[in-house]
Amino acid sequence: MIDPHQLSTHLFRELHRHPRMSFLQHCGFIALFALYLAPQLPLLIFLIWVLIAITGGLWQWRISNNFGKDISNTLKSHNLASFKVASFAAGLGLGLTAFLLPELSFSTRLFVILMLSAIAASELLKLSAYPIVYGSYLAGLFLPLLLMLITVNDSPGWELIPPVLIIIGILYYSAIQRRRDLMDDLIARFGLEHDAGEDKLTNLANRRRFDITLEQVWVQARRSGLPLSLLMIDIDYFKKFNDRYGHQAGDKCLTAVARVLANSAKRATDLVARYGGEEFVILLNQTTRNDAYQLAEEIRQRVEDLRIENLDADLGIVSLSLGGVTVYASDDQEASNPLKLADIALYRSKEQGRNQVTWYQAEVFSKASSDETSI
Template identity: 40%
Template sequence: MRTYLWVGLLVSLLVSLSQSQLALAQDRLLDASLAGQPSVSLTGYFASLEDASTALTLDEVRSPAIAPRFETSAPSAAAINHGLTRSAYWLRLTLSNPTDQPLARMLQIDYPILSSVRFFSPLADGGYRLVDTGNAQPFDTRGYANRGFVFPLALPPHAEQTYYLRVQSLTPLIVPATLWEPTAFHHHERNDYLAQSWYFGMATAMILFNLLLFIALRDSIYLLYVTFAVSTVLAFSAEYGMAKEFLWPETTFWADISSGVFLSLAVANGLLFMRRMLDTTRNLPKLDRLFKALIALFFLAPLGFFFSLRALIPPTIALIGLTMLLVLATSLYCAVVKRQRSAIFFALAFSMLLLGAAVLVMRGLGLLPTNLLTAYGVEYGSALEMLLLALALADRFNTLRREKAAAQQHLVEHLQSHERVLEARVLQRTEELKAANERLETLSVTDALTGIANRRRFDEVLASEWSRAARAGHPLAVALLDIDWFKRYNDHYGHPAGDECLRRVAAVLRDQVCRTGDLVARYGGEEFAFIAPASNGEDALAIARRICLALENLALSHQPSEFGCVSCSIGVAALTPAEGRSPDQLVKAADEALYRAKEQGRNRAVLAEA
């Protein structure tokens, strides 16, 4: 009898284990090599389990009793979306590495306002390592610094690994998860932060610009725009995780409710701005009383978020939607019936924001999938809205200015026109003088015939490079070049041909001495020079020989020359500045080397003796 009992227990255990393995086998296995793709959505590869008690542990969900309850379904959207729920959800993911090399991958959850995200990755000893993070945790609990949730993975070769995620949130429970190849992820991350920087940078510029207008004009409408834009930007920075990363990384509960708080304040400030812009007190007095009540309600709503955020989210979202529709209808009425130009901009602006907000709301309620448009649509709408509202303010300002200008006397307008003409002439004259001074400065250091630096510029650069070489302990090289038998060339071909010869030689020097920092100059008459910083004698000698060869290849006819073509002799010298040495000694050494080059038969480069 006891034997049958043990056999029964063994059979039960085997059945339970087989059920657990069957549950894992039913999971869609993902090849982590990604088959050359940069990323893949994980929505269809997760097996999920609802934890209504929010009390299940990892060991319990892995147990044979609970593991088979995980459900796998074909993805109908780009993200798992359970909307507003008090339940926690466990997600199971199995990855395989069929390659011979270990694989590094990045698992990204691009929904920064999830309150709690617990990620369990397998260890070599069979245990699991926990990363316990989330929007309600300090930012430094994240294993990877990112506005969303990113978990680096390491898969051994020829292995399968199972990972677990536990997610729970006060806000809508949306899990847009993606598996990335690291290089592709870093590229995506850079572009993501670039897009966020573009939006917040543009918004900041609009805020500062209108704040300056308020300070300059003392018109409160610009301050109302600023408060509306600031609260909107803070709402989006909280919604998209930028505030958690950069503004309040250590907060917990505040991070969960901050997006709702600032969104409510943004609506209230937007209504204040609209009342002033459309002058509803005078144009729509009855409706204006409703707007006042809504403003008070939205200013008070954040207090309720501190006590019951989850309960207040649906009615708040519904009220925000109705309010925006009312604002749109009001602005359209003022534009069509009251013929207010600013109302046209206002209607267009709130249409953009309303469209983006509607997409966000329907995504939060699970009615739309999560993708690039639904994830960032409200930011796109907000950016367009801010620009259009700024245009509305500009149009309002221009309208007031035109009305004021029409009321001014004709004489004042004439004087202002005369003043503008005078200012334009002064500005034009100033620009002409500036351009003339720049030309004179350029001419003062440029040889007029050859277009290269002149002797004055050579001396200035030599002095500065000598000081630089002395500080760095580097050598400095100088070369002096003389065209062989140039006087005979002038006498034979004439001075115009001699001038052209000088220009051709200068062009050769420019082509051959071309490093950044090098200088080519006309030293005087038929003499040229170049300065080669941080070059020793051999380096400078090589440059000089290239010049001789290039000039020889130019084949510029010179019948009085022994070589039949224009050639040159070059003396090269290099020194490392030290106490007791001077730039003049360097030039003198180059000059002596030039003399030796001529003595040795010309058409050559000679390096000064050390």
């Protein structure tokens, strides 16, 4: 399965790549305009135009530059709306040049219109990662021009509106197409990368990918101080199920259970994995004990509701035993610690009759162990 968070990360990288070069390119366009505008405009108007044009580009550069400094933290707080506004401002900074058309010669007017089209095309590759952002840029760039073409009495005037609208439409459509191509490339690349981390039968993460993710999440949980919950899940009497109904039926049972698990724990921060054989594990980052326990009970009930026949089980249908734990990561514990504790709780569920959820509580389990030892 493709990780949506990883896709978003790469799309944001594409959107914000090379901020310095983008700003220098923006300034280059201003310089080209200036060569034509400076001789034909009063100094004050020219300086105001330069200031506005640079300010729009600076805002866009600042957001992209901040994104690049700390991608992991910026992604959490990244607001696409702010970059849409900044892109609109960057386009508007250059697009406002159209308001100067009445002061310019005919040849310079044509140059301005051609330059705005060239600028729009030059931003296509970068901003098409999010076509809505590119659309904001086009709006800022061309709205002043369209307003001037509607109101100006001189040539070129309204007769250029259809060609300009066609150019805008073609550019925006090209952005949508490029976004699709980019998504196809990313999905293909991530699909190949994730093959090694995916269980072929259930399409869930496999044990290797789970162990790697657990290490990463453990580090994050240590920094954030937020709870981490983990469920270990076992299909009751699955070996007997396989012996009675055959391995094909066993595979169907595994995929049906896996589907329930995947549909139950579907937050971007959740990870469902097949840990081995008939055993599954769910990593619930930033999840309290009550929320995780409630989810575990829902999963147990949903699998029971599948009504998959298993005459070797007490209920006559497939059921689950679950063990869970909620911990706060600390420096003196290893990432594998919650896995061990959830496994202890799972063993207790099996010991007490299966088809139930047991939650690990240190004081309860420690007392039970000492009582068994004394006996």
